Amino acid sequence: MFDLLVTETNRYAAQVLANKIDTLKLHSRVNNWKNVDTSEMRAFISILFVMGLSKKPSYESYWSRWQRHFQPDREVSVDESMIAYKSQTGLLQYMPNKPHKWGIKSWGLADSRTGYMWNWQVYTGRQEGGRPHGLTYEVVTSLCQPLYGKGHHVYMDNFFISPTLFQELSDNQTGACGTLRAYRLDVPQPVKDARPKAGDDPHLFRDNEFLYITWTEKRKVNLLTSIHNGSCFFKRVRSKASPNCFREVRKPKAVQLYSQHMGGVDLADKQLQYNMVLHRCCRWWKKVFLYLMELSFNNALVIFKAANPGKRVNSEKFTLVIATKFLEGYDRLGVVKPGHPAASLERPARLTARHFPGKTQENKNKGKMSCNDCVVCSNRTARRHQTTFICKSCNVYMCPVPCFERYHSLVNYRITCNPGLHD
Structure with a gap:
């Protein structure tokens, strides 16, 4: 089910971008769209469940x-x-x-x-x-x-x-x-x-x-x-x-x-009211999806009670357990809060901008190309590795494979050089 949600969400986003490419404003949030994955979708569903436990006047305040x-x-x-x-x-x-x-x-x-x-x-x-x-x-x-x-x-x-x-x-x-x-x-x-x-x-x-x-x-x-x-x-x-x-x-x-x-x-409709998700929608299909999600939660609660006869079940705790399970595997690193977040939480520019590899233009004596330690794999106390390649945008020395990709895709990009690393 989550794979289907991810596929259709990304497909719908691609259709919207294709239809509005000539009319989007410069600062439209649609320009910042990035395809979602399964862990993000599970986290989103988890948030919806938890929102049902504490109803607020707005978002900002909190079948076979x-x-x-x-x-x-x-x-x-x-x-x-x-x-x-x-x-x-x-x-x-x-x-x-x-x-x-x-x-x-x-x-x-x-x-x-x-x-x-x-x-x-x-x-x-x-x-x-x-x-x-x-x-x-x-x-x-x-x-x-x-x-x-x-x-x-x-x-x-x-x-x-x-x-x-x-x-x-x-x-x-x-x-x-x-x-x-x-x-x-x-x-x-x-x-x-x-x-x-x-x-x-x-x-x-x-x-x-x-x-x-x-x-x-x-x-x-x-x-x-x-x-x-x-x-x-x-x-x-x-x-x-x-x-x-x-x-x-x-x-x-x-x-x-x-x-x-x-x-x-x-009875099913009555039970939905206890932990109904507060989610105002302008699209009818979103409303139907949320209704089906709430029915699925109610059905899950019925199954749990049937599997544990005589055990008292608190629906709020049951909601939190489901929400916690959905959050497993979700990586919170790199998510930027709106406003002016602390420097430690900011996503580095090397992970967001466009980057291209190139060779240094500096020359040493005798006309040889300048080289320097790779920022990713070189370690002077363990194994030093020098390279003539740089990132043109970051102006940092790094090996083309695999260090260039690690530096621009991982928060913790450091790795120790070994004989088979650059094969």
């Missing part, structure tokens, strides 16, 4: 991989999610019932118990040619397809559910349950006509392996399930009108189990 490492429980849920975003993009959506009303819509399949995001895809808008069975049918089937034949139970809300979708899941040994919009195609007429009152027994209608349940407490609920029966239980709920402020309600077990297992994607 998921499926390979975790097997969800039998109960999973499918739902939509919103990546908060307000800048211009063709993917921008408005959903007034979501906490983030503006953003990029995505679909997710999550483990109901832990909130592990097992499968995910972004909504890219309408497709040419349309969809034969509708958008929601294709979303659910594409998310659930890797789970086919394993006996999972998928919970979803009335935005997704249709009898046609349930038949597809049933044909692939996958159970399903969720609330239903009665006006959907292929919904039996008795279900559309059912209007039980509060306190009445639920209306049940069996259609082959599917069970339709219509039940009213505060408002009518239509439920479609292929994994439950019509059994009920008595539940104690609050009621101001009752003498002891409580009353018993006869509730279908299927409705209770739906409420229990539906919130996998919402």
Whole structure:
């Protein structure tokens, strides 16, 4: 993953430089661009994780991989999610019932118990040619397809559910349950006509392996399930009108189990809020990347808890451990701070300017070329080595191979000369 990030980052930078080469200002920071490597990318991700631990008002103040490492429980849920975003993009959506009303819509399949995001895809808008069975049918089937034949139970809300979708899941040994919009195609007429009152027994209608349940407490609920029966239980709920402020309600077990297992994607979104990276972006793809990175962190935390049952896990300490691991191998030497840094931290000019080798023009007696000790490999106490080559920019004596390259690329460039050094 990090190799891919490095490759695409450097490729994007090359495209930007090529497109703006004639319009860049003299002091534009783009002129100072240098290709990144894996250690720098890991360090950047580490900083993003740590930024999530301490939220500041500004920067200056401070997918298949998921499926390979975790097997969800039998109960999973499918739902939509919103990546908060307000800048211009063709993917921008408005959903007034979501906490983030503006953003990029995505679909997710999550483990109901832990909130592990097992499968995910972004909504890219309408497709040419349309969809034969509708958008929601294709979303659910594409998310659930890797789970086919394993006996999972998928919970979803009335935005997704249709009898046609349930038949597809049933044909692939996958159970399903969720609330239903009665006006959907292929919904039996008795279900559309059912209007039980509060306190009445639920209306049940069996259609082959599917069970339709219509039940009213505060408002009518239509439920479609292929994994439950019509059994009920008595539940104690609050009621101001009752003498002891409580009353018993006869509730279908299927409705209770739906409420229990539906919130996998919402649980994942909730857990993201605890250590969300503070990163304002003008590019939608950066926002999506950061969202996926946060989901990956949450999934990693779920895996760690599953591998260490009974162990208390602090998410902040877990973040710091990951950030520290990402920083391993990152060389901080040579990085210059803005402003007026101390002289010891300044990057020497020999490592940044343009340099060309040449021969000294000074002459000694008898017309011979002048020579002097190599600044890299010569050591008067161990092994002295003299050369006639110099760097034209630095005006320093050094051997062409390998001393010239060491002097202009390494902070600690000194080396002791040996018989095979200049071969």
